[in-house]
Amino acid sequence: MATVRLLTDEEAGAEALAVFDDIRAKRQTDYVNNFWRALAHDPATLKATWERAQVVMAPGALDPLVKEPVYIAVSTANGCDYCVHSHTASARAKGMTPTQYGELLAVIAMAAQTNVLATALSVPVDDRFKA
Amino acid sequence: MATVRLLTDEEAGAEALAVFDDIRAKRQTDYVNNFWRALAHDPATLKATWERAQVVMAPGALDPLVKEPVYIAVSTANGCDYCVHSHTASARAKGMTPTQYGELLAVIAMAAQTNVLATALSVPVDDRFKA
Amino acid sequence: MATVRLLTDEEAGAEALAVFDDIRAKRQTDYVNNFWRALAHDPATLKATWERAQVVMAPGALDPLVKEPVYIAVSTANGCDYCVHSHTASARAKGMTPTQYGELLAVIAMAAQTNVLATALSVPVDDRFKA
Amino acid sequence: MATVRLLTDEEAGAEALAVFDDIRAKRQTDYVNNFWRALAHDPATLKATWERAQVVMAPGALDPLVKEPVYIAVSTANGCDYCVHSHTASARAKGMTPTQYGELLAVIAMAAQTNVLATALSVPVDDRFKA
Amino acid sequence: MATVRLLTDEEAGAEALAVFDDIRAKRQTDYVNNFWRALAHDPATLKATWERAQVVMAPGALDPLVKEPVYIAVSTANGCDYCVHSHTASARAKGMTPTQYGELLAVIAMAAQTNVLATALSVPVDDRFKA
Amino acid sequence: MATVRLLTDEEAGAEALAVFDDIRAKRQTDYVNNFWRALAHDPATLKATWERAQVVMAPGALDPLVKEPVYIAVSTANGCDYCVHSHTASARAKGMTPTQYGELLAVIAMAAQTNVLATALSVPVDDRFKA
Numbered sequence: 001m002a003t004v005r006l007l008t009d010e011e012a013g014a015e016a017l018a019v020f021d022d023i024r025a026k027r028q029t030d031y032v033n034n035f036w037r038a039l040a041h042d043p044a045t046l047k048a049t050w051e052r053a054q055v056v057m058a059p060g061a062l063d064p065l066v067k068e069p070v071y072i073a074v075s076t077a078n079g080c081d082y083c084v085h086s087h088t089a090s091a092r093a094k095g096m097t098p099t100q101y102g103e104l105l106a107v108i109a110m111a112a113q114t115n116v117l118a119t120a121l122s123v124p125v126d127d128r129f130k131a
Numbered sequence: 132m133a134t135v136r137l138l139t140d141e142e143a144g145a146e147a148l149a150v151f152d153d154i155r156a157k158r159q160t161d162y163v164n165n166f167w168r169a170l171a172h173d174p175a176t177l178k179a180t181w182e183r184a185q186v187v188m189a190p191g192a193l194d195p196l197v198k199e200p201v202y203i204a205v206s207t208a209n210g211c212d213y214c215v216h217s218h219t220a221s222a223r224a225k226g227m228t229p230t231q232y233g234e235l236l237a238v239i240a241m242a243a244q245t246n247v248l249a250t251a252l253s254v255p256v257d258d259r260f261k262a
Numbered sequence: 263m264a265t266v267r268l269l270t271d272e273e274a275g276a277e278a279l280a281v282f283d284d285i286r287a288k289r290q291t292d293y294v295n296n297f298w299r300a301l302a303h304d305p306a307t308l309k310a311t312w313e314r315a316q317v318v319m320a321p322g323a324l325d326p327l328v329k330e331p332v333y334i335a336v337s338t339a340n341g342c343d344y345c346v347h348s349h350t351a352s353a354r355a356k357g358m359t360p361t362q363y364g365e366l367l368a369v370i371a372m373a374a375q376t377n378v379l380a381t382a383l384s385v386p387v388d389d390r391f392k393a
Numbered sequence: 394m395a396t397v398r399l400l401t402d403e404e405a406g407a408e409a410l411a412v413f414d415d416i417r418a419k420r421q422t423d424y425v426n427n428f429w430r431a432l433a434h435d436p437a438t439l440k441a442t443w444e445r446a447q448v449v450m451a452p453g454a455l456d457p458l459v460k461e462p463v464y465i466a467v468s469t470a471n472g473c474d475y476c477v478h479s480h481t482a483s484a485r486a487k488g489m490t491p492t493q494y495g496e497l498l499a500v501i502a503m504a505a506q507t508n509v510l511a512t513a514l515s516v517p518v519d520d521r522f523k524a
Numbered sequence: 525m526a527t528v529r530l531l532t533d534e535e536a537g538a539e540a541l542a543v544f545d546d547i548r549a550k551r552q553t554d555y556v557n558n559f560w561r562a563l564a565h566d567p568a569t570l571k572a573t574w575e576r577a578q579v580v581m582a583p584g585a586l587d588p589l590v591k592e593p594v595y596i597a598v599s600t601a602n603g604c605d606y607c608v609h610s611h612t613a614s615a616r617a618k619g620m621t622p623t624q625y626g627e628l629l630a631v632i633a634m635a636a637q638t639n640v641l642a643t644a645l646s647v648p649v650d651d652r653f654k655a
Numbered sequence: 656m657a658t659v660r661l662l663t664d665e666e667a668g669a670e671a672l673a674v675f676d677d678i679r680a681k682r683q684t685d686y687v688n689n690f691w692r693a694l695a696h697d698p699a700t701l702k703a704t705w706e707r708a709q710v711v712m713a714p715g716a717l718d719p720l721v722k723e724p725v726y727i728a729v730s731t732a733n734g735c736d737y738c739v740h741s742h743t744a745s746a747r748a749k750g751m752t753p754t755q756y757g758e759l760l761a762v763i764a765m766a767a768q769t770n771v772l773a774t775a776l777s778v779p780v781d782d783r784f785k786a
Contacts, residue, residue: 002253003612004786031259035245038252042626045633048707049245055703056241061230066197067238073201074242074640076382077208079472079603082249083242084382085260088396099192102435105382107198109438110187111205111214112378113371114166114180116467118213120338120367121169122133122346128162129216131659134350135524173364176371179445186441205378207644210341210734215644219658233697236644240700243640244633247729251600251608251629262397264515265743266655293521297507300514304757307764310576311507317572318503323492328459329500332466336504336771339470341734344511345504347522361454369460372449373467373476376428376442380475383431384395390424391478393528469775472603477777481527495566498775502569502768509598509767513731513739513760526777555783559769562776573769580765585754590721591762594728598766601732606773607766609784623716631722634711635729635738638690638704642737645693646657652686653740 006037015043019050026054033086064094069104076108137168146174150181157185164217195225200235207239268299277305281312288316295348326356331366338370399430408436412443419447426479457487462497469501530561539567543574550578557610588618593628600632661692670698674705681709688741719749724759731763 009017009032020032020040039046057067068091075083091101140148140163151163151171170177188198199222206214222232271279271294282294282302301308319329330353337345353363402410402425413425413433432439450460461484468476484494533541533556544556544564563570581591592615599607615625664672664687675687675695694701712722723746730738746756 002255002786003609004252006255033257033260034254035249038254039248041622042629045248045626045630048710049248049633052703052707053241053245056234056237060234061228062200062234062238066200067234069193069197069201070204070235070238071242072382073204074208074239075246076378077205078243078246078250079381080246080249081381081384082254082256083246084384085256085396087242088382089260097192098434102438103187103191103193103198104201105379105435106187106438107193107201108205108378108382109375109442110184111202111218112209113375114184115206115209115211115214116338116370116374117170117176117180117367118166118211119209119341119343120334120346120350120370121135122343123165123169123213124133124137125213125216126164129164129220131657133524134347172360173367176364176368179448180371183441183445203644207640210643212643212646215646216658219644229696233700236641236697237700239640239644240637240704244637247600247632247636248629250603250605251596251612251632253605253608262395264517264655265740266514268517295519295522296516297511300516301510303753304760307510307757307761310579311510311764314572314576315503315507318496318499322496323490324462324496324500328462329496331455331459332462332497332500333504335463335466336470336501337508339467340505340508340512342508342511344516344518345508347518349504351522359454365449365453365455365460366463368449369455369463370467372446373464373480374471376446377468377471377473377476379432379438379442380428380473381471383397385427385431385475386395386399387475387478388426391426391482393526465775469771472774474774474777477775478527481775491565495569498566498772499569501771501775502573505771506764506768509731509763510760512734512736513727513743513763515736515739526779528776530779557781557784558778559773562778563772569772573772577765577769580758580761584758585752586724586758586762590724591758593717593721593725594759594762595766597725597728598732598763599770601729602767602770602774604770604773606778606780607770609780611766613784621716627711627715627717627722628725630711631717631725632729634708635726635742636733638708639730639733639735639738641694641700641704642690642735643733645659647689647693647737648657648661649737649740650688653688653744 002038004038004041006034007040008037012037012040013043016040016046019043019046023050035082035086065091065096065100068094068096069100072104073108073111077112133169135169135172137165138171139168143168143171144174147171147177150174150177154181166213166217196222196227196231199225199227200231203235204239204242208243264300266300266303268296269302270299274299274302275305278302278308281305281308285312297344297348327353327358327362330356330358331362334366335370335373339374395431397431397434399427400433401430405430405433406436409433409439412436412439416443428475428479458484458489458493461487461489462493465497466501466504470505526562528562528565530558531564532561536561536564537567540564540570543567543570547574559606559610589615589620589624592618592620593624596628597632597635601636657693659693659696661689662695663692667692667695668698671695671701674698674701678705690737690741720746720751720755723749723751724755727759728763728766732767 023032068087071087154163199218202218285294330349333349416425461480464480547556592611595611678687723742726742
């Protein structure tokens, strides 16, 4: 499908190619996945997105095995099939076990159902939950 | 606001009151938050939701400090203000630090922006991401 | 809140006022609710929305007590607090009982949770479900 | 696509297989659809989801021909393609006519458009719509 | 996929065919795209949707090159793959350049990320932003 | 409401205060709106968001009076009340007329309704719309 062609290395401009090369170097792989090849039509957004992603997804106060599940959760709630696939693969590559994945889906499902219950009932926020 | 009145202990029926009591016992608090008081109009759903929540949110292969951030992430993506407040409070009660909270918001924001980019470009899923 | 002022009868232009009068006549009430008073800044959209709503929400092959629950369901999933309130009130005015309301919320919650499970797992559609 | 393999009867564990058998028995069919086969990697969630679904979707104060349209509505608003297909098929199997389906889509579309109008205008909820 | 068959001219009833013919005439093309062929099962909704679309999307105080980007933005946020494709094609046909498309995606991504930040923080609306 | 306190100039750290000052300088106003005061708890995200926003929202191939309507459209579809208010105010400050605003809302509503129709029908994308 795609609304743009995925750019090969040959088709990408110099600025985009530099990002592709950085992706390969940082991830220690030859593979550049489709998301970046689609974004390559706009090298400025490609570069800004890749650079921000590295900062945000780096290990910090939260472990990558917290960050990837959160990413999957947001992508699921937003219905982004590409992101669900890429970050489920990423979480597994970083060590997410099948049992952890099962628990993750159970939490996402629990949240989704209480979200609609609270919204349908328009439950007022308790004072103690406010900052 | 609310589309139903929040039921006090006096107004709740026996089945709902038993759930309120269980919430108080399990959480070791006198406080029953508004979500449960709104749900109390339908004791069967109140009971099923409370019981499922305990199973799903219990410590397991994923730590509560993974589960609560995931819950916040889903609630944010779904725009549930009540759930955002209650689970941010819950995550803090379980030890989420301000730095962790900052990182959580950054991951949610990163996911939200790549979600729309992938969706707008309709990027095809890479074969290697498929099971 | 509101991004526009709610127009009173005195402030509304002739075209908007004609819609207000039609709302009062068709609903046999003196009350024009806030949604229409906000829309009145754009009389063409006000008129088109009101006229389409009458066609769509009229009794037909589906009973109003099917249509209103569907409206509540969509409004809940979309997180529209105004619409949740107005159509919950409307459903009650048309005879929705507390028990029916409880079942409605349970179905909405069930759908929301299986929606995220199917999306997170990216379950392929069974051939037999395709037209 | 799918982020997990769909489990055949042979691959499913004993607990998952028992759910498959219950699905076949209750639905009086040999067919177990993909959703359950994907969920079978986590037998506890599979079982909890199937059991809750039976309670929630059973005929009650709301007819199955109210519940299925509500399910389709939520699934549509959440953009769950799998759920849209499976519950449209289910609604038809339970007797939804083409005319009813047409009216259902018209109500969903009406709700979606007024949802965004009310949200964009941030229309305050009328006092009379509050509980 | 589709939950209904796409109707050919031969299969469409007289009322639907008249809309197909109007689409061809207004757009000066022989091609009727899949959306309308799917909607043709319900000629009344087909006609109402087509007629309203012409009014709303016509050049007015906003240029078509404002309206199409807005349409793409909404369709992206709602995760409607069909609409993303058809309106990206439409925007290009009306003159949207690759640079404009790149900027459009950047704005959509910016909005998506600040939307979740504001929602997760539940930032109160400044008085000066209220009407 | 808010899940964090809005930081005053006195409470903000040096890095956050520098961003506040830059906002005041660039916008030529003394006022720093609530969004930035809430984000100030995480100065790194505050700075990254403000800097990216300036790049993305600057006049370019798309006029600010295209970018702001797109921002309103995404914020509406995502149900972000804060963002709807702040960007409606911003669009007006940049010259959006009431007539343009009315047309914008009509396009958003049109898109929302065709989004759900295409999703509920799961209309396959026409080959000619693919890149």
